[in-house]
Amino acid sequence: MLTKTISLVRSTIKKMVKSKQEIRHALVGAPNVWKYTRDFQFQFLLDKGLQKTDKLMDIGCGTLRGGIPMIKYLDTGNYYGLDVRKEVLDEGEKEVKGAQLEGKKPNLILLNHFSELNIDVQFDKIFAFSVLFHLEDEIAASCFQFVSKSLVSGGVFYANVNMGVFEDGNWVEFPVVFRSQEFYNNLAAKNGLEVLVMGSMLELGHDTKKNSDTQQIMLKFTKV
Structure with missing residues (x-):
C-alpha cells in the first residue's frame, strides 16, 4: 500500500516538475523550494553552534x-x-x-518505531525539520523518550511544530496536526528537557510566502 502511494506521488510529481532533484525532494516537501529549504536548515544549525565534531541525529531525514x-x-x-x-x-x-x-560514512537508518531503536551513540544535537506535526500523539511521546535517552547532558533538540487552532489534515500517508504549546511543555517535562520558543519560521528567516511560515514555530529542547 505504501509503495503504491509513493509511486502515485512520484508519477504525479513527474508531470509537474522537470529536474531529477525536484522529483526526488518532492517526496518530502514542495519541489520548488527544496534548495531554499536545504540552505535554511544548514544555516540554522550553523547559527545555533553546530560544530564539525558534533554528533547529529536528523529525525525524518x-x-x-x-x-x-x-x-x-x-x-x-x-x-x-x-x-x-x-x-x-x-x-x-x-x-x-x-x-x-560516501567517504563521510553517513549513517542512514530505517525506522519502524522509536522504542525499537538501539543506537549506542549520544548526540550533541538532534534535529527534526517538519516532522513532529506528522506524528500521532503516541508516536510523538515515543520520539521524545528517544530524544531524552539519546542526547548528551546539555545537548539540544530543535524541531518546528504547527502551533495554534487549525483543522488537522493529511499529507501523503501522514497526518498534519496542530497542537498547543502546553502539549510540548508536558512532553519536555516528562523527559527531562527544558523548552524554549525560538519564534516562527518566518521570524527565523524561512520565507516561502506560505502560511506555514507563520503557523510553524521552532522549539528548542535542552537536556538538563
Whole structure:
C-alpha cells in the first residue's frame, strides 16, 4: 500500500516538475523550494553552534534534502539520519552518491518505531525539520523518550511544530496536526528537557510566502 502511494506521488510529481532533484525532494516537501529549504536548515544549525565534531541525529531525514550539507560539514561518521520510508531513504542514499560523500560514512537508518531503536551513540544535537506535526500523539511521546535517552547532558533538540487552532489534515500517508504549546511543555517535562520558543519560521528567516511560515514555530529542547 505504501509503495503504491509513493509511486502515485512520484508519477504525479513527474508531470509537474522537470529536474531529477525536484522529483526526488518532492517526496518530502514542495519541489520548488527544496534548495531554499536545504540552505535554511544548514544555516540554522550553523547559527545555533553546530560544530564539525558534533554528533547529529536528523529525525525524518528523508531524501537528505537538508542532510547533504550537514554530512559534508560534519566529521566522518557523525551524521545519523532516520526515516520510516525505505524508498525515500533509498533516494537519500542516491543523493549521497551523487554528491560523492560516501567517504563521510553517513549513517542512514530505517525506522519502524522509536522504542525499537538501539543506537549506542549520544548526540550533541538532534534535529527534526517538519516532522513532529506528522506524528500521532503516541508516536510523538515515543520520539521524545528517544530524544531524552539519546542526547548528551546539555545537548539540544530543535524541531518546528504547527502551533495554534487549525483543522488537522493529511499529507501523503501522514497526518498534519496542530497542537498547543502546553502539549510540548508536558512532553519536555516528562523527559527531562527544558523548552524554549525560538519564534516562527518566518521570524527565523524561512520565507516561502506560505502560511506555514507563520503557523510553524521552532522549539528548542535542552537536556538538563
